[in-house]
Amino acid sequence: MSDKTPLERDIETRELVRTPGIIKLLILILLSGLIVVTVYTLILKQELIGKDQQIILMQEKHQNEKSMFIKELKELRTRTGNNQIPSTKIQENH
Secondary structure, X not given: OOOOOHHHXXXXXXXXXXXXXXXXXXXXXXXXXXXXXXXXHHHHHHHHHHHHHHHHHHXXXXXXXXXXXXXXXXXXXXXXXXXXXXXXXXXXOO
């Protein structure tokens, strides 16, 4: 049998289970850092989504302008009789 009283055993158990304050502080700092990184990542994702939308809009605008230019060029060629405007290698990509 053990020579320890229930109070001594309880104290030993609590000492083994008890977490030092510095460890708690370290865990708190690590969790705070993780939260900051997560928020920063979400902000960057939102900015990236916005940039992607801008790129898509610019591509659509470019395609529309290109189509309008080709249409105007064809109309100009038909009005002037094809001989006065040199042929270009513009192709529509749809």
